[in-house]
Amino acid sequence: MKNDFLDDEWLKDELSDEYINDDDFSFSVVKKIALHETKSKRNFYATLVVMITLFSCLFIPDLIMIFTEHSTSILVSEQKILPFMQLEYMGVFVILLSFILIWSFEEFDLI
Amino acid sequence: MESKLVERVQRDNDHHAFEQLMRQNQSPIRQFLRRLTLQNQAISDELAQDTFLKAFVHIKTYRGEGKFLSWLFKIAYQQFVSSIRKKTEQTNVEVEDKADDGKFEHRIVAEKTVKNLLVHLKPDERAILLLHFSHDLTHQEIAIVMQIPLGTVKTLIRRSRLKLKSFAEVSNSEKTNEK
Numbered sequence: 061m062k063n064d065f066l067d068d069e070w071l072k073d074e075l076s077d078e079y080i081n082d083d084d085f086s087f088s089v090v091k092k093i094a095l096h097e098t099k100s101k102r103n104f105y106a107t108l109v110v111m112i113t114l115f116s117c118l119f120i121p122d123l124i125m126i127f128t129e130h131s132t133s134i135l136v137s138e139q140k141i142l143p144f145m146q147l148e149y150m151g152v153f154v155i156l157l158s159f160i161l162i163w164s165f166e167e168f169d170l171i
Numbered sequence: 172m173e174s175k176l177v178e179r180v181q182r183d184n185d186h187h188a189f190e191q192l193m194r195q196n197q198s199p200i201r202q203f204l205r206r207l208t209l210q211n212q213a214i215s216d217e218l219a220q221d222t223f224l225k226a227f228v229h230i231k232t233y234r235g236e237g238k239f240l241s242w243l244f245k246i247a248y249q250q251f252v253s254s255i256r257k258k259t260e261q262t263n264v265e266v267e268d269k270a271d272d273g274k275f276e277h278r279i280v281a282e283k284t285v286k287n288l289l290v291h292l293k294p295d296e297r298a299i300l301l302l303h304f305s306h307d308l309t310h311q312e313i314a315i316v317m318q319i320p321l322g323t324v325k326t327l328i329r330r331s332r333l334k335l336k337s338f339a340e341v342s343n344s345e346k347t348n349e350k
Contacts, residue, residue, distance in 0.1 A: 065336035068304070074285035075305040077202040085201070085216065086193050089223045090186065096224060 105162055112158040116151045173239055180230050189227055196240055197223075199306050200247050206301050207251050209290055218254060222247040237315060241308060245316045248298060255294060288338045296331035303328055 064070045173195065179188035200222055204215040225246050226233075233242050289297050295317065302308045302316060310328075314321045 065332050065339065071285070071300075071332070072304045072307075075301060077206070077286075077305065080198045080201045081194065085197055085220070086190055089193060089220050089227075090190060092220055092224045093186065093189070093227050096228065 105165075108162055109159065112162075113155055116155045116158070174235060177230065177233065177235070177239060180227070181233075189230075192239070193223055196243055199240060200243055203244065203298075203301055203306065204247055204251060206286070206289060206305070207248075207294060207298060214254075218247065218250045222250050225250070237312060240306075241312045241316060244302065244306070244308070245318075248316055251294070251298075285335065285339070288335055288342070291338050292331055292334060296327065296334065299324065299327045300331050300335070 173192065176188040176192050179185040180192070197219065201215065201219045204218045204222075205212060208215040208218070222243060226243055229246075233239065289300070292300070298317065299313060302313050303310075308316065310321055310324045313324045317324070319327070
């Protein structure tokens with residue numbers, strides 16, 4: 061082997077490699093990117109679901125009660141337990157509706 | 172042309188534009204990582220894929236201040252260094268085994284080319300020679316890629332080069348003795 065380590069051009073020639081290019085590599089990266097994007101979306105939707113659930117459980121029954129003038133307080137009396145339970149069902153219905161909305165965003169790629 | 176493709180990816184998350192960028196730049200990145208991982212094709216390609224994935228995810232942080240390829244080299248080198256740190260991949264073991272441990276004379280006999288002699292250098296020495304001589308990066312670009320001071324770049328290139336030279340001399344003398 062020629063020993064000319066102080067010659068830049070010679071060292072460049074010695075260290076150069078053949079050109080590499082194949083579609084399989086690009087395809088694998090594209091797949092990884094798609095997977096990454098799905099995961100990121102999933103996290104986004106999970107966060108959204110948690111936020112909507114919390115919001116619904118905490119505020120919807122009270123909001124409905126306020127608007128229907130049944131109560132102005134979170135503390136309900138014995139007599140008002142039944143309507144309050146019904147309102148909880150309404151809250152669950154709103155949560156379900158939100159899930160459907162989120163699912164359609166995902167399914168039809170609206171975001 | 173390249174800057175327009177980058178812009179398209181940054182603005183529209185355009186996968187096709189990124190694919191084109193990947194086609195243009197995959198060869199130097201894969202060559203670099205292959206040499207760094209001592210020709211372990213599976214691991215180097217895995218690192219290269221992660222490099223491009225990371226580039227895609229963080230492409231908005233690329234502000235066009237240097238060459239796009241240099242930015243990719245920086246990510247690739249970081250990927251390689253973190254893979255060594257994790258010490259979970261086979262490459263790590265190989266890198267440690269093959270790095271200069273004072274017993275190189277026993278292995279050096281079969282080596283004929285400069286590329287094969289790279290095995291005896293430490294990862295950072297190997298990286299700096301490849302970036303400078305194989306991929307034509309300037310000292311300034313290397314300093315950014317490897318995140319080391321400019322003065323260190325010059326010292327490291329000189330030191331690695333001399334180290335390579337001394338390994339080659341040992342190799343040659345071994346061959347002469349054999350004859």
